Structure formats: C-alpha cells, structure tokens
Amino acid sequence: MNSPVKILNPDAECLPREEILQLQLKRLQETLSLVANKVPCYQSKFKDSGFQPGDLQSLEDLRQLPFTTKEDLRVNYPYGMFAVPMREVVRIHSSSGTTGKPTVVGYTKEDIKIWTELVARFMIAAGVTQEDIVHIAFGYGLFTGAFGLHYGSEAIGASVIPISGGNTDKQLMIMQDYCSSVLVCTPSYGLTLADRMEKQGIDPRSLSLRVGLFGAEPWSEQMRVELEQRLGIIATDNYGLSEIMGPGVAGECLYKQGMHFAEDHFLAEIIDPDTGAVLPDGSVGELVITSLTKQAFPMIRYRTRDITRLNYDVCECGRTLARMEKTRGRTDDMLIIKGVNVFPTQIEEVLFQIEGCEPHYQLIVDRENNMDSLEVQVEVNEHIFFDEMKQQRQFVVQAEKRLATVLGVSAKVKLVEPSSIKRHEGKAIRVIDRRQQ
Amino acid sequence: MKVEQISIFIENKSGRLAEITGILGENGINIRALSLADTSDFGILRLIVDDSKKALKVLKEQRFTVSITHVIGVEVSDSPGGLTGILQTLDKNNVNVEYMYAFVERSGDNAVIIFRFDDVDEAIAALTKSGVKILPGERITSI
Numbered sequence: 272m273n274s275p276v277k278i279l280n281p282d283a284e285c286l287p288r289e290e291i292l293q294l295q296l297k298r299l300q301e302t303l304s305l306v307a308n309k310v311p312c313y314q315s316k317f318k319d320s321g322f323q324p325g326d327l328q329s330l331e332d333l334r335q336l337p338f339t340t341k342e343d344l345r346v347n348y349p350y351g352m353f354a355v356p357m358r359e360v361v362r363i364h365s366s367s368g369t370t371g372k373p374t375v376v377g378y379t380k381e382d383i384k385i386w387t388e389l390v391a392r393f394m395i396a397a398g399v400t401q402e403d404i405v406h407i408a409f410g411y412g413l414f415t416g417a418f419g420l421h422y423g424s425e426a427i428g429a430s431v432i433p434i435s436g437g438n439t440d441k442q443l444m445i446m447q448d449y450c451s452s453v454l455v456c457t458p459s460y461g462l463t464l465a466d467r468m469e470k471q472g473i474d475p476r477s478l479s480l481r482v483g484l485f486g487a488e489p490w491s492e493q494m495r496v497e498l499e500q501r502l503g504i505i506a507t508d509n510y511g512l513s514e515i516m517g518p519g520v521a522g523e524c525l526y527k528q529g530m531h532f533a534e535d536h537f538l539a540e541i542i543d544p545d546t547g548a549v550l551p552d553g554s555v556g557e558l559v560i561t562s563l564t565k566q567a568f569p570m571i572r573y574r575t576r577d578i579t580r581l582n583y584d585v586c587e588c589g590r591t592l593a594r595m596e597k598t599r600g601r602t603d604d605m606l607i608i609k610g611v612n613v614f615p616t617q618i619e620e621v622l623f624q625i626e627g628c629e630p631h632y633q634l635i636v637d638r639e640n641n642m643d644s645l646e647v648q649v650e651v652n653e654h655i656f657f658d659e660m661k662q663q664r665q666f667v668v669q670a671e672k673r674l675a676t677v678l679g680v681s682a683k684v685k686l687v688e689p690s691s692i693k694r695h696e697g698k699a700i701r702v703i704d705r706r707q708q
Numbered sequence: 709m710k711v712e713q714i715s716i717f718i719e720n721k722s723g724r725l726a727e728i729t730g731i732l733g734e735n736g737i738n739i740r741a742l743s744l745a746d747t748s749d750f751g752i753l754r755l756i757v758d759d760s761k762k763a764l765k766v767l768k769e770q771r772f773t774v775s776i777t778h779v780i781g782v783e784v785s786d787s788p789g790g791l792t793g794i795l796q797t798l799d800k801n802n803v804n805v806e807y808m809y810a811f812v813e814r815s816g817d818n819a820v821i822i823f824r825f826d827d828v829d830e831a832i833a834a835l836t837k838s839g840v841k842i843l844p845g846e847r848i849t850s851i
Contacts, residue, residue, distance in 0.1 A: 653775060656717050661806075686749065688719050
C-alpha cells in the first residue's frame with residue numbers, strides 16, 4: 272500500500288533538528304550581513320545595539336538585536352526596507368498598515384521561487400497532486416493569498432482556476448461544471464459556499480471537491496469539523512503574512528497536528544509580548560519571525576503580533592519542522608475581517624479626514640450567515656450634524672466610500688447619539704467583536 | 709422675520725421623542741411646531757419652541773446634538789390652493805426649498821408653513837415682492 276504521506280522536499284522537511292539549527296545559523300549570518308549592508312533601518316539597529324553581524328556565534332545571539340515592528344515598516348514606507356535595487360524586484364504585494372498607508376513588500380525572482388516551493392509543500396502535505404483542479408477563491412490583487420496558492424498549484428502541476436473572490440453563485444456553477452477538486456479560500460467563505468449549496472439543493476457529494484486549504488483568518492477546530500462535514504472534504508490550515516512572505520510560512524499535513532513551520536527559511540521565536548523576553552520551547556506567546564533566505568525584503572525579528580505555540584517533536588508524518596498551533600489571538604488591536612487586516616486607527620484617520628474632527632466611534636464586527644460584517648458606529652457631534660437630511664446622508668455615504676477604499680473591505684456607517692458608545696474608565700471601547708462569543 | 713428652529717439628532721429607537729418632549733416640558737418650554745425627518749437608523753427632529761435659547765441649553769446639557777437653523781414662517785389661507793400660489797412664486801424666482809412643514813393656527817382661519825431655504829434672504833425678498841405675508845418670528849413662537 273502506498274503511504275498517504277507525501278513530502279515535496281524530504282531533505283529539507285525531514286532534516287534532523289541538529290542540522291536545521293546549523294542551517295539556520297549559517298543563513299542567519301548571511302541575512303544579517305545583507306541587511307547590515309543594504310538596509311538603513313537595520314544599520315541603525317545594529318549601531319544602537321552595538322551588535323554587529325560578525326558577532327553572531329549562536330542563534331541565541333540574535334536576541335541582542337531589537338525587534339522589527341509594523342511601525343518600522345510605516346516609517347520606511349514604501350521601499351525603505353528593501354535590500355535590493357528595484358530592478359531586481361519582480362513583484363510587489365502589500366497589506367494593511369496601521370494607518371492610511373499600507374505596508375509594501377517586494378520579491379526577487381529567487382524569493383518567488385522559494386515562496387512557490389513553500390506553498391507547494393503544504394499543498395502536497397494536504398494531499399494535492401497534479402491531477403487536482405484548484406479553485407482559488409481568494410481575491411487576486413495586492414493581497415498575497417491568491418498569488419501564493421496560484422504559483423504553488425502550478426508548481427505541483429495542478430490545474431488552476433483563478434476565479435478570485437465574490438459571486439458565490441458563479442463559484443458554485445464553476446465548481447460543478449469545471450470539477451474543482453481543491454478549494455482555496457477563507458474558512459468563513461467556505462461556510463458561505465456550504466450555505467449556498469444547501470439553499471440551492473446542491474449535494475456536496477455530487478461535486479469533485481475533496482480538499483480545502485483554508486487560511487488568511489483564524490479559525491477553530493469546530494469550524495474544521497463543520498467544513499469537512501458540510502463540504503465533504505479534508506480541511507487543512509496554513510499560515511503566512513505578507514511582511515514575511517505570504518502563505519507558506521507554515522502549513523498542516525494530513526495529521527492536522529499543527530502547521531509545519533518552514534524553519535529552513537524562517538527562524539521562529541516565541542516571546543513574552545509585554546517584556547520582549549524569549550520564552551522557553553513549548554510556551555505560549557507572540558510569534559517573532561526572522562527571514563533566513565529572503566533577498567528583497569528580509570525581516571529581522573519581526574513581531575507578528577500573533578499568539579501561538581511551537582511544538583518541536585517530530586510529527587507522525589516524518590517531518591521534523593516545528594509545528595505551529597492555530598493562532599490564539601493578537602497582541603495588538605488588529606482585526607481580520609473577511610480575510611482583510613483592519614486596524615481601528617485606519618478608521619480613526621478616515622473619520623478625521625472627512626470633517627476634520629475626531630468623533631467617538633466603535634467598530635462592531637459580527638458574523639451573519641458565515642460572512643463577516645463591519646459596522647462603524649459614529650457618535651454625532653455638532654461638526655457632523657446637519658439640519659438637512661440630504662447632507663446628513665451624504666456624510667454617511669462619503670464615510671462608507673472612504674472606509675471601503677482605505678480598508679479594502681466594506682463597512683456600514685451608523686450614526687448614533689452622543690455618549691451612546693460605552694466608555695470604560697473614560698475611554699470609549701473601540702471594538703466589539705461578536706464573532707468570538 | 710427669521711425664526712429660530714432647533715434641530716436635534718435622534719437615533720431611531722423607542723422612547724427618544726418622549727424623552728426630548730419630556731425635557732422641554734420639565735423646563736417649561738412649549739413646542740409650537742414640529743417635524744421629523746427620518747431614516748431607518750436615525751432622524752432629525754425639528755422644533756419651533758417659545759424659548760429656543762433655553763431649549764438649546766437644556767438639550768445640550770442632556771448631551772443631545774442640537775443646532776439652530778433659521779427658517780421663515782408664511783401665512784397661507786386655510787383653503788384649497790392656498791399653498792400653490794406661494795410655491796409658484798418661489799419657483800418663478802428660482803428659490804430652492806430644502807424642506808417645509810405646516811401647522812394650523814389656533815384661530816383656524818390660516819395655516820402657517822415653515823420653510824427652510826438654501827438662501828433665506830433671497831427667499832424673503834422674492835416672497836415680499838409678490839405680496840406674501842411673512843410672519844414675524846415672535847408671532848410664530850407665541851402662537
């Protein structure tokens with residue numbers, strides 16, 4: 272009988288721990304030299320810490336360097352963190368910044384090659400083969416999700432349907448007619464598809480679907496069970512963030528015992544988010560990632576703000592790469608709405624720009640029929656109150672338009688009376704996320 | 709000739725109107741005319757009261773968002789077609805009505821129409837020229 276375990280690159284994925292650590296040290300030295308030569312932000316970090324790339328004797332020495340944060344990326348917008356000239360950059364992606372300006376990342380040809388391999392790794396680990404027809408329902412664009420999975424699928428030799436997001440009825444028609452066998456989307460969109468199938472009387476067993484690769488937002492084991500039962504598929508999780516690369520930083524195998532972290536290309540640390548101290552193996556804390564092979568956009572000790580835990584035991588599948596648990600939350604106020612990263616500060620800025628004053632506001636995030644919804648409640652003050660209904664409504668329409676542009680996700684604006692938003696010790700509670708309840 | 713009208717932002721939920729009228733009543737403020745423009749989420753309540761300064765103050769104290777707008781009141785004979793002549797005059801003079809509402813005087817002979825124009829002064833000039841009677845502010849607030 273053939274083993275169900277398929278591994279794309281056993282030399283890398285099943286490397287003994289001792290050798291993983293040696294490889295990481297060698298690649299870390301190279302990465303530190305690269306950023307010390309090319310990236311002013313890191314030059315000043317080296318200078319301030321008194322630590323030089325040549326001082327690195329062990330992986331633990333990295334702790335002497337400060338973290339890189341989203342704020343560093345904001346200050347160096349758009350290309351300040353790039354370590355190669357633009358002529359070597361073949362792709363740009365971006366994600367939300369904490370304010371109006373997004374975070375911009377770049378890739379060389381070699382970066383794309385590695386990214387492609389890492390996506391192919393977790394796709395193969397989930398059982399995808401060249402026989403598969405991969406239905407990619409992530410939005411194609413600046414977001415890394417769709418392109419990452421697209422290239423990974425092609426590398427495996429599978430057939431890609433780049434349907435992109437939205438238009439659920441069309442998605443179902445194509446799924447039926449084109450015989451999609453692998454579904455790629457956010458887990459919540461997976462459930463939306465299941466709902467629509469039920470409504471239309473489509474039996475998932477009549478489809479060719481057999482695997483679902485879900486990512487771009489956190490999801491629970493309970494959701495996995497629901498997706499697997501209702502769509503008749505095997506559902507696996509994968510993890511990534513554009514600041515580091517995109518999907519493929521970590522991904523599950525069929526044992527579903529955590530996402531194998533691509534340790535040959537990224538070094539993971541788990542820290543105490545309050546003190547910044549590195550925690551012992553197996554602790555729950557904030558994930559900090561250092562890229563080891565990236566050329567265009569290397570990151571040293573990037574604070575992901577994701578809370579998780581790493582398991583260094585060898586997996587039943589034979590992979591030795593550490594396994595990352597599903598993320599348990601964030602150490603900042605970032606929200607993931609329909610797979611899009613949203614910071615409350617972005618909303619603050621939009622409201623401020625419209626009338627030049629900062630009204631009290633509150634975000635209500637909810638999930639209706641498995642779709643995330645965002646409502647922005649805005650307390651009406653004299654600056655944004657108009658005696659004429661036409662103008663009052665225009666304010667709402669304008670705010671909704673601006674929010675959609677800046678956030679990349681639609682938001683409903685609801686005007687509320689002054690003082691109706693609950694305060695806690697004088698501070699308005701900015702976010703109510705009903706999805707967690 | 710202008711009348712001070714108070715506009716109040718209210719959420720579309722039960723009991724809000726009663727709360728506002730309650731506050732005004734407790735402070736001895738009498739409502740002369742009232743109109744409500746609403747959407748499914750919120751409304752704008754417009755009031756003409758006998759003491760707009762005091763109403764503004766007490767409502768602000770109760771944390772309502774309030775503003776003062778200048779409107780004018782026009783007397784119209786309470787008979788069929790009474791309003792048409794006035795509207796035709798405004799149309800001829802290209803005066804835009806933002807909104808309007810009506811109430812009947814206590815005597816019952818005439819109706820009073822409250823108009824909000826985008827250009828109040830121009831509207832007053834046009835109406836006066838064609839002989840329409842614009843009511844002095846005190847007349848309306850003391851009806």
